[in-house]
Amino acid sequence: MLDYVAIFLTIIVAALMAGGALLLSALIGPSPAKTKEKERPFECGLVPIEEPGRRFPVHYYVVAILFVVFDIEVIFLYPWIASFDEVGLYGFIGAMAFLLVLTFGLIYEWLRGGLEWH
Amino acid sequence: MAEQIFFYFFAALSIVSAFLAVTRKNPVVSVVWLISCMFSLAVIYVILSAFFLAAVQVIVYAGAILMLFVFVIMMLNLKTGMVGQLRNLGLKFVGLIAALLILRQFYSAIKGAGAMTGLPPRAAAGFGEAAAVGKLLYSQYIYPLELMAVLLLVAIVGALVLAGKEQS
Helix, strand or coil, X not given: CHHHHHHHHHHHHHHHHHHHHHHHHHHHCXXXXXXXXXXXXXXXXXCCCCCCCCCCCHHHHHHHXXXXXXXXXXXXXXXXXXXXXXXXXXXXXXXXXXXXXXHHHXXXXXXXXXXXXX | CXXXXXXXXXXXXXXXXXXXXXXXXXXXXXXXXXXXXXXXXXXXXXXXXXHHHHHHHHXXXXXXXXXXXXHHHHHHCCCCCHHHHHCCHHHHHHHHHHHHHXXXXXXXXXXXXXXXXXXXXXXXXXXXXXXXXXXXXXXXXXXXXXXXXHHHHHHHHHHHHHHCCCCC
């Protein structure tokens, strides 16, 4: 529990530092007049060509959902590693079965071309 | 005492964030409030000594799943105010039924909590940490774990069938 209080304090200090820097620069810095040019989004000094909210190709979504699936797979392996000595052979076989089922998914994904971009 | 202050603060924050996530007109802003809601829930998990669950909540929910939400918003190219048009009468009816079911769950949960008396039992040392979760998951709950693998397999196949390339 105490470790988490430390994390919480870190978040508070980080927020205070970021917020304090902004607040201080707003308070003691010069405040130039707001023009339309200055309110525009800054894009490497170039004039923005189009609205940022464009339609995404669906392939990004496929990559993202496959990432989440294998992310969860790793999350489930972590408790196994942490309790490796205690769960023994039974846990080992269980983890291998878990991995085997998901390896079928990986093979299917590979054959189907989900790992290729074009 | 400190735990109570943390609980009430983050419980209130999660409710307010969830409310704002539902009511915002811009879907991207909704997702940001949802991240705040997920994070508050992670803090509540810590207070409940479910440390592993709290870490997973931040990594998977606030990280990966919310990223998927943003991808869906960008894929559909939802602009501010477009979500309101999608809320038709049928969806509102389904929402009403879901809300009533959740209220019923709340009622039974609060009734159950009212019956409890005395101090809650103290959690054993190491409770809720990855090793303790693993010990249960890879012995007593091995069958649900294998079912999880099948569920994840269905997610892989489903994503590829729905959105993947045509098989040549």
